[in-house]
Amino acid sequence: MRASVASLGLLFVVVGLVLMALKIGYFGEFKILGYGFTVDTFLLTVSGLIVFVAGLALPGGPSVVIVTPKPKVKIRTVVACPSCGKFVSRRARHCPNCGRRLKP
Numbered sequence: 001m002r003a004s005v006a007s008l009g010l011l012f013v014v015v016g017l018v019l020m021a022l023k024i025g026y027f028g029e030f031k032i033l034g035y036g037f038t039v040d041t042f043l044l045t046v047s048g049l050i051v052f053v054a055g056l057a058l059p060g061g062p063s064v065v066i067v068t069p070k071p072k073v074k075i076r077t078v079v080a081c082p083s084c085g086k087f088v089s090r091r092a093r094h095c096p097n098c099g100r101r102l103k104p
């Protein structure tokens with residue numbers, strides 16, 4: 001909803017600017033800083049801008065929330081016992097199978 005309101009405003013602005021550039025207007029022309037604007041295209045552009053900003057500022061719009069679930073996998077690093085070959089936890093000081101000392 002929010003995106004459509006904002007895009008509608010943007011459309012107004014674009015159409016207003018295009019009409020302004022083409023100098024298409026049914027109402028009189030006025031000048032701002034040397035540039036001639038037709039009243040209706042100017043109003044269209046300004047109202048489009050307002051709608052655009054209002055559309056962006058509207059609360060409750062759909063906002064994309066990307067949730068990346070953190071894998072709760074406990075990785076147990078294991079090492080092979082050099083004596084018997086059994087996989088033993090890296091933290092183990094001694095091999096539970098053969099009793100060989102793993103850590104100095």
Ligand SMILES: [Zn+2]
Nearest residue numbers: 081084095098
């Ligand atoms: Zn062992």
